[in-house]
Amino acid sequence: MDRKFISRSEEFLLLAVWRLKENAYGVTIRNQIKEATGKTWAYGALFVMLSRLEKKGFLTSHFTDSSPQRGGKSKRIFRLTPQGVKALKEVLKAHESVWSGIEELSVPQE
Amino acid sequence: MKVMKRKYRHPPRIAGWLIQKMFPDRGGCSILGDMIETYRYLAEEKGLFWAQIWFLGQCVKAFPYFLIDGFHWRFHMFKNYLKIAFRIIKRHKSHSAINIFGLSMGLACTILIFLFVKDELSYDRFHENLSSIYRPMTRFHNPDGSVRWQGGAVQVPHGPALKEYFPEVKRYVRVFPRELIVKIDDRIEEQEIIMADAEFFEMFSFPLTQGNAASVLSDYSSIVLSASCAKKYFGEGNPIGRSITLISDNYRNDYVISGVAEDPPPYSTITFNLLINFENIRLFVGANILTDW
Numbered sequence: 001m002d003r004k005f006i007s008r009s010e011e012f013l014l015l016a017v018w019r020l021k022e023n024a025y026g027v028t029i030r031n032q033i034k035e036a037t038g039k040t041w042a043y044g045a046l047f048v049m050l051s052r053l054e055k056k057g058f059l060t061s062h063f064t065d066s067s068p069q070r071g072g073k074s075k076r077i078f079r080l081t082p083q084g085v086k087a088l089k090e091v092l093k094a095h096e097s098v099w100s101g102i103e104e105l106s107v108p109q110e
Numbered sequence: 111m112k113v114m115k116r117k118y119r120h121p122p123r124i125a126g127w128l129i130q131k132m133f134p135d136r137g138g139c140s141i142l143g144d145m146i147e148t149y150r151y152l153a154e155e156k157g158l159f160w161a162q163i164w165f166l167g168q169c170v171k172a173f174p175y176f177l178i179d180g181f182h183w184r185f186h187m188f189k190n191y192l193k194i195a196f197r198i199i200k201r202h203k204s205h206s207a208i209n210i211f212g213l214s215m216g217l218a219c220t221i222l223i224f225l226f227v228k229d230e231l232s233y234d235r236f237h238e239n240l241s242s243i244y245r246p247m248t249r250f251h252n253p254d255g256s257v258r259w260q261g262g263a264v265q266v267p268h269g270p271a272l273k274e275y276f277p278e279v280k281r282y283v284r285v286f287p288r289e290l291i292v293k294i295d296d297r298i299e300e301q302e303i304i305m306a307d308a309e310f311f312e313m314f315s316f317p318l319t320q321g322n323a324a325s326v327l328s329d330y331s332s333i334v335l336s337a338s339c340a341k342k343y344f345g346e347g348n349p350i351g352r353s354i355t356l357i358s359d360n361y362r363n364d365y366v367i368s369g370v371a372e373d374p375p376p377y378s379t380i381t382f383n384l385l386i387n388f389e390n391i392r393l394f395v396g397a398n399i400l401t402d403w
Binding site for chain 1: 120121126132133135139140141142143144145146147148150168171172173174175176178179182
């Protein structure tokens with residue numbers, strides 16, 4: 001079936017998780033996105049997006065032991081699934097084809 | 111590392127509790143952990159005050175996402191239910207057809223009954239004095255007590271008699287219809303005329319566009335038209351003061367238009383086009399009807 005492409009923010013999230021490898025949890029993902037795009041996300045938004053991606057099957061997660069540094073709360077470590085990787089590759093391919101041949105973006109001349 | 115006072119080690123508790131409630135996160139509450147971690151970092155970097163502000167801000171920002179997320183999943187579940195229902199219908203075609211047919215018949219009947227009852231109950235509700243208006247009716251009984259005949263009319267003398275013998279009866283209005291020939295200028299038509307007591311417009315809520323409710327029918331030779339009737343005979347012109355002749359088999363009389371009433375609403379038991387004073391019943395029906403029981 002022809003699935004929809006993942007959205008831009010989903011793409012950012014998945015890439016951040018992929019880059020962070022084994023250390024992808026709320027704080028690091030948020031920092032990674034801030035570093036890459038300059039945008040600061042609210043934790044609420046981040047959490048909602050991540051849980052949605054997990055439901056769609058692009059991410060899996062597990063909880064670590066709690067640490068006193070986090071007020072006794074555990075970390076939820078996210079990992080990319082093969083499906084997530086596939087979705088990213090599809091987006092990349094689409095990006096490459098729609099951007100192909102554009103050397104420099106400028107206002108079209110009449 | 112600065113040493114923090116113990117009470118500042120934790121971010122605002124109510125805010126934290128809210129976050130925990132909004133995003134249960136399978137009991138793990140990793141989001142709250144993430145926020146506490148960032149809070150501690152901020153507290154060291156920029157000071158406790160800013161960290162607390164940040165934490166509260168995050169809480170407020172999280173709220174719309176909490177709402178949106180709830181709707182999102184509910185919507186998805188609903189879509190799923192619809193899909194399942196559709197598949198079941200497809201799988202059990204005849205059974206579903208019987209079910210759906212039965213349900214729709216039931217619904218249709220209910221709605222029709224509801225509409226019918228609503229229609230019936232809406233009659234005559236517009237009268238302002240509704241709670242104190244009563245209509246006497248006639249019921250004839252057989253010797254064994256069963257009802258032989260009943261109807262919505264009583265004899266003419268009932269009106270004055272009821273008022274005389276029952277102190278709780280404040281006023282009465284008798285309404286008597288009769289088909290008469292109406293002659294206006296050169297137009298001659300047969301129309302139903304309503305003969306009504308002078309207090310007709312005070313007792314019932316039929317608003318007058320022209321004329322005074324208290325006096326419009328008090329003169330025996332005055333006549334009141336409904337708005338559509340006035341328009342039919344006089345167009346846009348002013349009908350007040352114009353004369354109309356009413357003709358019966360053996361009598362004719364001239365009337366002067368004293369008022370125009372709005373058309374009675376469709377849900378009215380009493381409908382009228384032309385109204386004259388009840389005393390005219392002497393001319394068109396006969397004086398003995400006033401005393402005939």
